[in-house]
Amino acid sequence: MKKTGIIFGKFYPIHMGHVDFIQKASGLIDELYVVVCSDDTRDKDLFKKSKMKKMPTIKDRLNFVESIFKYQNNIKIIHLAEDGIPFYPNGWKLWSERVFETLLKNNIKVDVIFSNEPQDVENYKNNFLTLPNSEKVFSKNLKIQTIDINRDNFPISATEVRNSPYHNWDFMPKPVQEFFAVKVAIIGTPHSGKTTLVHKLSNCYNTNFVEDYKKKYSQKNNLKNLEEKDFQHIAQKHQEKISKSIKNSNKLIFIDTEFCSLQANLLELDKKENNVINNLIKKEDFDLIFYIENEKKTPKIKEFDENLKEILAKNNKKMINLKLKNNNFTEIYNLSLDYINKLIE
Ligand code: NAD
Secondary structure, X not given: OOOEEEEEEOOOOOOHHHHHHHHHHHOOOOEEEEEEEEOHHHHHHHHHOOOOOOOOOXXXXXXXXXXXXXXXXXXXXEEEEOOOOOOOOOOHHHHHHHHXXXXXXXXXXXXXXXXXXXXHHHHHHHHHOOOOOHHHOEEEEEXXXXXXXXXXXXXXXXXXXXXXXXXXXXXXXXXXXXXHOEEEEEEEOOOOOHHHHHHHXXXXXXXXXXXXXXXXXXXXXXXXXXXXXXHHHHHHHHHXXXXXXXXXXXXXXXXXOOHHHHHHHHHHHHOOOOHHHHHHHHHOOOOEEEEEEEOOOOHHHXXXXXXXXXXXXXXXXXXXXXXXXXXXHHHHHHHHHHHHHHHHO
């Protein structure tokens, strides 16, 4: 007879302790259901109390779990909405009824509940086995099995991750890291030192950077003057490179040039904006945009400046001006470190 197990959790967000727990449980059973629980009010409240830069929605939390276990067919992911039920541990009866309905609807019959909360063991038994028609969903010999109650393998909790995501970076599975990675864009006019700053910062934070694709594209195709179609292609390629690079970043990723500045470059040439670039401006959210502003401004730089500021303002994007005085690049470097450290500490 096939044996089915189940694990309940908020997985807010899923961390390496959860992953290890799920992997161990999946090896003890034929089929394992991982139930990702949500409660809108509670989840928003937990976010408010946290230091997470953005709130993982229930869709994000389900995506994280699905993507981590996508190659293991015996692990199935389902969602349980707990809205309206008194919060744990005050709603055991109503919660058990909600679980029962969900499992019945999904045609799931459970032999083992895995939990690393020893205080819940008796509650699971008492509440699940006394439900009317309990046998439709729970085996009469329902077992509650703990695996690592002391969190010996991964001493971490989701509360700690929420309260200090960057300090607990190594406890986050890859898709969660990708979600929380801080995107820092650096823009500036030619010879402002932006590419050097990108290299310095990525070295200092031991992480990836995305190069200015415009420069590479012009050199590769031997183009002196770019047209609108080139800008569109550059923007799309740049976005692909950002998405790829962020998958393996170490807390931060540094991006040489972003989409508002590409649009400002295009405006200088064409006097009109490109819609594909506009969509990328809306879609891609950078956590920090540094603009290295040169003291000496040629009319061309002035025009770029004005266009850039207008596009940023129109799209509600804020940038931080790092004013370059007397070619003091060290000052700019130190200033950018201050801003970044404030964000990740
Ligand atoms: P969680 O996401 O914090 O943890 C999920 C599981 O992983 C738990 O068994 C936990 O012990 C285990 N775990 C956590 N960190 C670990 C680590 N480092 N190493 C090994 N294992 C680790 O979820 P949770 O808060 O336990 O989720 C239970 C869900 O069930 C909640 O959504 C809760 O609301 C619901 N519930 C509600 C009631 C109620 O009265 N309303 C009653 C029971 C359960």
